[in-house]
Amino acid sequence: MACHDQDVTLLSFWPSPFSMRVKLALLLKGIEHEDLSQDLGNKSKLLLESNPVHKKVPVLIHKGKPIAESAIIVHYIDEVWPGTSPLLPQDAFLRAQHRFWTDFFEKKISDSLDRFIRSNGAAVNEEFIQDCLLLEGALAELGDEEEGPFFGGASMSFLDVMLAPSAVWIPALEQVMGLKPASQEQCPRLHKLFGAVTEHPSAKVALPQIEKLKEFTQARLVRK
Amino acid sequence: MSKDSVKLLNFWPSMFGLRVHYALDLKGVSYDYQEESLLNKSKELLEANPIYTKIPVLIHNGKPICESLVIVDYIDSVWPGSHKLLPEDPYEKAVARFWADFGDKKLYDAGNRLIRAMGEEHKKAGEDFKWALMKIDEALGTIAPGKPFFGGDAMNFADVGLAPFICWFKGYQKVGGFVLPGPEEWPNLHKWVDAVNSVDAIKKSTPSPDKVAEFAEVIRKRVLGAA
Numbered sequence: 351m352a353c354h355d356q357d358v359t360l361l362s363f364w365p366s367p368f369s370m371r372v373k374l375a376l377l378l379k380g381i382e383h384e385d386l387s388q389d390l391g392n393k394s395k396l397l398l399e400s401n402p403v404h405k406k407v408p409v410l411i412h413k414g415k416p417i418a419e420s421a422i423i424v425h426y427i428d429e430v431w432p433g434t435s436p437l438l439p440q441d442a443f444l445r446a447q448h449r450f451w452t453d454f455f456e457k458k459i460s461d462s463l464d465r466f467i468r469s470n471g472a473a474v475n476e477e478f479i480q481d482c483l484l485l486e487g488a489l490a491e492l493g494d495e496e497e498g499p500f501f502g503g504a505s506m507s508f509l510d511v512m513l514a515p516s517a518v519w520i521p522a523l524e525q526v527m528g529l530k531p532a533s534q535e536q537c538p539r540l541h542k543l544f545g546a547v548t549e550h551p552s553a554k555v556a557l558p559q560i561e562k563l564k565e566f567t568q569a570r571l572v573r574k
Numbered sequence: 575m576s577k578d579s580v581k582l583l584n585f586w587p588s589m590f591g592l593r594v595h596y597a598l599d600l601k602g603v604s605y606d607y608q609e610e611s612l613l614n615k616s617k618e619l620l621e622a623n624p625i626y627t628k629i630p631v632l633i634h635n636g637k638p639i640c641e642s643l644v645i646v647d648y649i650d651s652v653w654p655g656s657h658k659l660l661p662e663d664p665y666e667k668a669v670a671r672f673w674a675d676f677g678d679k680k681l682y683d684a685g686n687r688l689i690r691a692m693g694e695e696h697k698k699a700g701e702d703f704k705w706a707l708m709k710i711d712e713a714l715g716t717i718a719p720g721k722p723f724f725g726g727d728a729m730n731f732a733d734v735g736l737a738p739f740i741c742w743f744k745g746y747q748k749v750g751g752f753v754l755p756g757p758e759e760w761p762n763l764h765k766w767v768d769a770v771n772s773v774d775a776i777k778k779s780t781p782s783p784d785k786v787a788e789f790a791e792v793i794r795k796r797v798l799g800a801a
Contacts, residue, residue: 403676403709417668419675429664442651443637449644454625484625 358383361397361409363390364558365566367460367515368420369408374511374556375424378435421452424511437508444492448501448509451488455513459485463523470571471527482532482540485513489539499539499546506550510543514553517544522563526571580605581633583619585612586781587789589682590642591630592738595779597649600729601656602775643674646734659731667731673713673724674735680706681739688750689790690797700750707754707763710736714762722769729773737770744783745790 360376360383362369376383388397388407400409400416409416410423412430417423428437439445462478489501497503500510523529534541547553582598582605584591598605610619610629622631622638631638632645634652639645650659661667684706687699717724717732724732747753757764770776 404679412665415665417665417672419672422668422671422675425671426664426668429667442648443634443639445651446639446644446648449647450639450641453641453644 357411357413359411360385361388361394361400361407361411362386363388363407365563366407367519368406370515370518370557371420371511372408372410372423372427374506374514374553375427375437377552377556378437378506378511379427379431380434381427381431421449421512424508428508435505437502437506437511439502439507445508447488447492448507448512451485451492451509452512454481455485459516463519463529466523466527466529467567467570471529479530479532479536482537486532486537486540489543493539493543495539499542501543506547506552510547513543514547515557517547517553518557518560518563520544521560522567525560526564526567578603579633579635581608582606583608583610583616583622583631583633584629585610587786588629589738589742592741592779592781593642593734594630594632594645594649596729596734596737596776597646597659599775599778600659600734600773601649601653603649603653603656643678643735646674646731650731657728659725659729659734661725661730669717670724670731673710673717673732676706676709677735677739680709681736685739685742685746688746689794692801696750700752703746703750704752704754707760710766711760711763714766722765724766729770729776733766733770737776738780740767740770741780741783741786742790743767745787748787749790749794 358376358381360369360372362373362385364370364387373385386396388394390407393405397407397409398405400411401407401418404418406418408420408423409418410426411417412426417426424437439448458481459478462475462481465473466475466478492509493499493501494503498505501507501513502510506514520529520531524531532540548557580598580603582591582594584594584607586609608616608618610616612629615627618633619629619631620627622633623629623640626640628640630642630645631640632648633639634648639648646659659670661670680702684699684702687695688703691699714724718726721727723729724736729737743754754760771780
């Protein structure tokens with residue numbers, strides 16, 4: 351059942367993994383919203399007024415009030431619309447684990463991918479595969495293979511939403527820039543998780559097609 | 575009723591560890607404290623935080639929680655009755671989270687560069703640090719006008735996230751070679767600093783700014799010496 355809540359606007363940028371996270375959360379919960387695509391090379395008055403501190407996407411504007419930072423936005427969405435597709439676990443310790451691994455992903459994996467892109471693929475980071483292995487370990491510990499492929503078991507949870515954009519970004523970087531991700535043998539659960547993400551009906555809408563991301567990445571390479 | 579076992583592994587100058595102290599002390603939670611030597615980390619720390627081998631770590635009934643803001647969030651969930659840190663309203667909660675996160679993204683980042691960077695990068699770090707404090711001054715005026723804290727009359731999640739940097743101001747100014755603007759320029763920030771420093775729970779664990787400054791200068795000398 352779709353939740354129609356007036357005045358939900360997302361300031362987005364389609365290739366941004368942070369933007370994708372918020373889009374996915376909104377779609378999982380069936381929240382109708384206006385998606386305003388932003389030109390990051392010529393930032394709109396709305397974006398600069400909604401996020402004056404960081405001037406970045408994504409921003410969620412709900413009933414005129416802006417919320418920035420993707421993890422904070424997804425927390426907000428989960429709190430305001432708790433009924434459908436709950437994302438954060440009930441248990442405080444488990445919630446802490448979701449937050450810890452989100453932070454780990456950002457500090458380590460996201461950072462590695464960022465450096466890889468900025469260096470035009472020159473920065474080879476052995477740590478990247480090690481970090482994926484650690485995430486695989488977390489999934490073994492926190493997930494439930496019998497229930498399903500996600501950290502949330504059969505359905506997507508907070509951590510799955512935070513990681514979902516990698517399901518399209520990592521293949522795009524692999525195919526265009528030769529990124530060497532962890533193999534299926536090394537990270538079988540993660541591979542299953544990302545496979546399930548790309549098949550998920552909400553993720554199919556929220557995440558761009560890998561081909562589109564490849565074109566985007568290729569275009570930026572040529573420009574350099 | 576069994577007693578909770580609560581233990582904090584920390585290193586005394588860490589502003590991240592101080593966040594955890596503040597959260598526990600504001601809530602009046604009893605806990606054991608273990609000072610860690612970063613050059614000789616205890617087996618307990620290495621086992622509790624195998625991913626980063628860093629402090630702070632909170633060990634609650636044998637289970638470790640790492641990363642300071644994750645820990646503070648956890649503490650607020652587990653001990654909600656006393657001195658609630660996160661507001662009930664989801665929007666106010668998001669604002670509080672944003673400013674605590676700002677402490678990591680902008681304040682800590684600039685402060686770290688003040689200690690470790692050279693030349694032009696060092697100069698920029700000073701400007702970025704001052705910019706961050708200016709933003710905090712503005713935010714206090716917008717979010718809680720006329721009130722001492724982000725949380726209004728009492729410290730909330732944002733205050734706990736940012737307050738530990740106060741005892742580092744002296745140190746940052748010394749290594750940065752600048753003096754922070756006074757209350758004429760940043761009235762809200764200075765009122766906030768005074769208000770934080772007058773809270774008994776805060777006084778309990780805050781290290782002396784002079785000691786922290788000494789520590790900051792030692793690291794700076796080491797960085798300069800290695801350059």
